[in-house]
Amino acid sequence: MLLMFAKAIDNLVPDFVKKPWTNSSNCQRGTGFVTGRLIIIIISAACAGTAATKAAEAGSGLLVMEMESELVETGFSADTLTLTVMATTDVHGRVRAWDYYRNRKEPDYGLSKVATLVDSIRSERDNHLLLDAGDWMQGNPFAEYFARHDEQQRHYPFLSVVDHMNFDAVVLGNHEFNFGLEYLDRQIAMTETPVIGANIYRHATDEPAYTPYIMREFEGIKVAVVGLTTPGSAVWDRRHVEGVLDFGDGLEGAKRFVTQVREEGADVVIILAHTGLDGGTSYEREDLGDENFGRVAGEQVPGVDLLVLGHTHRAVEDVVLEGAGGQPVGVIQPGRWAEYLGVADLKIMRKADGSIKVIGHDTRNYPVSGVPEHPEIVEMTREEHHEVVEFVVEPITHTGDEWSTGFARLQDTPVIDLIQHVQKEETGAQISAAAAFNTSVSFGPGPVTRGDIALLYPYYNTLYKLEVTGEQIRQFLEHTSQYYLTGTDEKGMPQINREWPGFNFDMLAGVEYALDLRRPPGERVTRLKYKGEAVEDEDRFTMAVNSYRAEGGGGFDMLADAEVICTIDRSVSDLILEFLQDTEEIRHEDVYEENWHLIY
Numbered sequence: 001m002l003l004m005f006a007k008a009i010d011n012l013v014p015d016f017v018k019k020p021w022t023n024s025s026n027c028q029r030g031t032g033f034v035t036g037r038l039i040i041i042i043i044s045a046a047c048a049g050t051a052a053t054k055a056a057e058a059g060s061g062l063l064v065m066e067m068e069s070e071l072v073e074t075g076f077s078a079d080t081l082t083l084t085v086m087a088t089t090d091v092h093g094r095v096r097a098w099d100y101y102r103n104r105k106e107p108d109y110g111l112s113k114v115a116t117l118v119d120s121i122r123s124e125r126d127n128h129l130l131l132d133a134g135d136w137m138q139g140n141p142f143a144e145y146f147a148r149h150d151e152q153q154r155h156y157p158f159l160s161v162v163d164h165m166n167f168d169a170v171v172l173g174n175h176e177f178n179f180g181l182e183y184l185d186r187q188i189a190m191t192e193t194p195v196i197g198a199n200i201y202r203h204a205t206d207e208p209a210y211t212p213y214i215m216r217e218f219e220g221i222k223v224a225v226v227g228l229t230t231p232g233s234a235v236w237d238r239r240h241v242e243g244v245l246d247f248g249d250g251l252e253g254a255k256r257f258v259t260q261v262r263e264e265g266a267d268v269v270i271i272l273a274h275t276g277l278d279g280g281t282s283y284e285r286e287d288l289g290d291e292n293f294g295r296v297a298g299e300q301v302p303g304v305d306l307l308v309l310g311h312t313h314r315a316v317e318d319v320v321l322e323g324a325g326g327q328p329v330g331v332i333q334p335g336r337w338a339e340y341l342g343v344a345d346l347k348i349m350r351k352a353d354g355s356i357k358v359i360g361h362d363t364r365n366y367p368v369s370g371v372p373e374h375p376e377i378v379e380m381t382r383e384e385h386h387e388v389v390e391f392v393v394e395p396i397t398h399t400g401d402e403w404s405t406g407f408a409r410l411q412d413t414p415v416i417d418l419i420q421h422v423q424k425e426e427t428g429a430q431i432s433a434a435a436a437f438n439t440s441v442s443f444g445p446g447p448v449t450r451g452d453i454a455l456l457y458p459y460y461n462t463l464y465k466l467e468v469t470g471e472q473i474r475q476f477l478e479h480t481s482q483y484y485l486t487g488t489d490e491k492g493m494p495q496i497n498r499e500w501p502g503f504n505f506d507m508l509a510g511v512e513y514a515l516d517l518r519r520p521p522g523e524r525v526t527r528l529k530y531k532g533e534a535v536e537d538e539d540r541f542t543m544a545v546n547s548y549r550a551e552g553g554g555g556f557d558m559l560a561d562a563e564v565i566c567t568i569d570r571s572v573s574d575l576i577l578e579f580l581q582d583t584e585e586i587r588h589e590d591v592y593e594e595n596w597h598l599i600y
Helices: 002-008 033-047 065-075 111-124 139-148 157-164 180-187 250-263 294-301 377-379 384-393 412-428 452-457 470-483 570-579
Strands: 076-088 128-132 170-172 198-200 213-218 221-229 243-248 268-274 304-307 313-321 327-332 340-351 356-366 395-399 431-435 446-449 463-469 484-488 495-496 506-511 512-516 525-529 541-544 563-568 596-600
Touching: 076 111, 076 221, 076 268, 076 327, 076 412, 111 128, 111 340, 111 377, 128 221, 139 157, 139 384, 139 452, 157 377, 157 596, 170 221, 170 268, 213 250, 221 250, 250 294, 294 304, 294 313, 294 327, 304 340, 327 340, 327 470, 377 384, 384 452, 395 570, 412 431, 412 452, 412 463, 412 506, 412 541, 412 563, 412 570, 446 452, 446 596, 452 563, 452 570, 463 470, 470 484, 470 506, 470 512, 470 525, 470 541, 506 570
Parallel strands: 076 128, 128 170, 221 268, 268 304, 304 327, 431 541, 512 596
Antiparallel strands: 076 340, 198 243, 213 221, 313 327, 313 356, 340 356, 395 446, 431 506, 463 541, 463 563, 484 495, 512 525
């Protein structure tokens, strides 16, 4: 009888929640999960105070609950509510579904596509929140244009769209500080949506510099959203925040503010955090907490019901942690670049005595691939979109060669030497360090555009000139060599260490060296020379590195004590553009000098 009733109810379920927007096999799960979720609510209403049933997961990630113990032994009534929490994260300027690097439509990303999904869900759900887990200020030519080239100093379109979409809150990520506090504060002042960050304090105080949390109420149930961010901004954007802001330990911030909102009457607590569920810490600072504290916050902080995470660009769904005291804690992390809308349905029940408990978590990421852009978002950003397109397609020089990063981490290549050449010329350093941030860059023969260089060097890094020893150079190379595992694969090629980000594999120009990947890290530098002479530990050199590396990014702690000779407070990408603008044609031989190789 119950099964027949469930099938009848399933026929009434809207199509949106019965199936995803895409038919890709890695995303679709069918329609059974909706029926399973409805059965739980039906049972809770029909069986309160009677013999109960165990509800099964039905393929959705819904936490399995024993309804008898929940309803009878603890005295729950049949009063239930579903709160739908929608989320984006690490949008990095992807407001429109457009690839500004290559000047073409982007089918798989875009906040304008997310907006279409949001409208659909809101039309079906009465109680909902819309949140963003950080890194929205920087990350593509669209975002950078409004931070650095907009003479009108307009409201950053991402934040205008966030206001238009009625987000409930956005949290501060580490990239929000890339363009300085003046720009950030001006943008926040123009924004109606709460911008939160509880563990960011005014220097030398425990006073939050930004709104720490928000409170919302749904049918008498109070929901708090506590904002937290990775402490790494104290390292990566030290030049902007030092002496002004302090970044507290995320776990300690969670304990403090979850306790505070519970004391203020919150029935349900969501942590909105720019941090990963798991992952290491890429900086060496004993006074800072972990970079990725999501799991420990969920498992060790009493009173947390849901984690909405970001930072690591991973898509996480169908994860339920065991929180402090044994309560379930759901997790949602919707990837990057607005490729997904994360949706977490919290099943909330009210006891007969009026107390509240979350009894179920259903977390899923809906891909935007195949979803149309929202016409209102397209229209409101039309002018800004065309302005940025015109800017990035502007040719800055010409080349008769092909420049590619396809094999840049396997062998010395002209395109990386272009970066090295500019860094050495600008600083006068003997040695330069640079990475291939993206192995899909290719331009030429033909015009070279701003978009080409933005793809080659997408980060807003400035430039440092350091004094280093021969020993530090050797340690630097041993450290960076951990991008590769020891030995080769079945095809005889080097094996990549998937735990080591590609942007932390730096190559050096100005010295000749070889890395023997047949050896373990720490023993791989088998040749290291400067102008034909072996480099000794006590030798001293000048070295050009970007600000991320000089300030501790990537765990290159051998540079921590290096003397800073000078800094150039301009982005490396701008320096490359200026170099190219001064040339009628750029050729490989203008910058390329083979000086390193791998042995495997």
